[in-house]
Amino acid sequence: MSAARNRALTPTELDRFGEELDALRARTVATVGERDARYIRRIIAAVRYTEVAARTLLFASALLGGLLAAGQAWAWLFWPTWILGALLLGGAKILENMELGHNVIHGQYDWMGDPQINGRTYEWDIVATSENWRHTHNFRHHTYTNIRGLDDDIGYGLLRIFPEQKWKPFYLVQPLVAIVFALYFQWGVAIQDLKLGRWWHGKMTGAQLRRKARPVLRKMSRQLIKDYLVFPALAGPFFLPVLLGNLVxxxxxxxxxxVIIFCGHFTADAETFPKECIKNESRGHWYLRQLRGSSNIGGGRWMNVMSGNLSHQIEHHFYPDIPANRYAEMAVEVREVCARYGQHYNTGSLPRQFGQVAWRILRHAFPSRARIKVPLVLPEPEPAPEAA
Known part of the structure; x- marks a missing residue:
């Protein structure tokens, strides 16, 4: 457990820890430029062309499906064409969501002055509105990372993942809830900022909920019409393969x-914190909280790209507005800084990290007690007495 691997820091050490990480940020920001612009433009092109190729294959599979129904011998190509089209479309949607949308909405490319990738106006290809995401994720989650009662991402109001969360009988079914939540994750993100629990307990009126829900419902409608009506309709009587391809x-x-988001904060070594920890929180203290509440995933370049570089969740929480393609190189120095100050740098393979998440979901479905943790900060040592 991380508690056994972390050393509590004195206020002076904590200040130095923060200064070193701030210095890394300053050096990196000074070099951001054309290299990063080329990278994000390649990502935009990859999303666009992969989606075009995927939808072309799905339309082709729809036509082949008609031939298959007519008994044409070479219509066996229907299945490989449809599978490839669905996989490519899924890949394009993942890339747009993770490496493009998430990072653009953080304002990582606002310095380019390109309205196409402006963090305040970008709208991504999921049922959730980017405006709600900027509040629930960019503000609340990144400001109050893993603080109980302030970070709504801790279990998303559905799951008990840490023993510090109060147990309720409902959590006994959370392994099943977790599977359903994974399958419909974009819908959970879409309604997260609506605070349905407040409405359910009478702390929000129906009129207030309707006002908050209008932009979300409009976005949901647009996405449903695009994926399950417009594109399938273009295939005419062979709409079903296209519709199912979009669904997959x-x-x-x-x-x-x-999987990627849950691995970022819910592994075995990730910690949660009480609200009191942010009282008079210093810069170094903030960095330390982000470090102890976050987890990285190993896997190399493809893992980095397809996770939106959230494989470097620690670096992302340290520097959310720096272009994410820089995180891998920054991670080398971040790891060295953590080692010098006796702090555990939480990383592991995807199977290892997600296995820990799955175990948490199973274990904390049942009553459990909070663990003892190493404090973040120690008092300064008393000066040695002067010799008589």
């Missing part, structure tokens, strides 16, 4: 996003 692609994106 959205499901792929939901499950993959769920």
């Amino acid at each position: 692609a959205n499901g792929m994106r939901n499950v993959w996003t769920y």
Whole structure:
């Protein structure tokens, strides 16, 4: 457990810890430029051309499906064409969601002055509005990372993942709830900021809920019409393969996003914190909280790209507005800084990290007690007495 691997820091050490990480940020920001612009433009092109190729294959599979129904011998190509189209479309949706949308909405490319990738106006290809995401994710989650009662991402109001969360009988079914949540993850993200629990307990009126829900319902309607009406309709009487291809692609994106996000903060070594910890929180203290509440995933370049570089969740929480393609190189120095100050740098393979998440979901469905943790900060040592 991380508690056994972390050393509590004195206020002076904590200040130095923060200064070193701030210095890394300053050096990186000074070099951001054309290299990063080329990278994000390649990502935009990859999303666009992969989606075009995927939808072309799905339309082709729809036509082949008609031939298959007519008994044409070479219509066996229907299945490989449809599978490839669905997989490519899922890949395009993952790339747009993770490496493009998530990072653009953080404002990582606002310095380019390109309205196409402006963090305040970008709208991504999921049922959730980017405006709600900027509040629930960019503000609340990144400001109050893993603080109980302030970070709504801790279990998303559905799951008990840490022993510090109060147990309720409902959590006994959370292994099943977790599977359903993974399959419909974009819908959970869409309604997260509506605070349905407040309405359910009478703390929000129906009129207030309707006002908050209007933009969300409009976005949901647009996405449903695009994926399950417009594109299938273009295939005419062979609409079904296209509709099912879109359904599979959205499901792929939901499950993959769920896995990556849950690995980022809910592994065995990730910690949660009480509200009191942010009182007079220093810069170094903030960095330390982000470190102890976050987890990385190993896997190399493809893992980095397809996770939106959330494989470097620690670096992302340290520097959310720096272009994410820089995180891999920054991670080398971040790891060195953590080692110098006796702090555990939480990383592991995807199977290892998600296995820990799955175990948490299963274990904390039942009553459990909070663990003892190493404090974040120690008092300064008393000066040695002067010799007589």
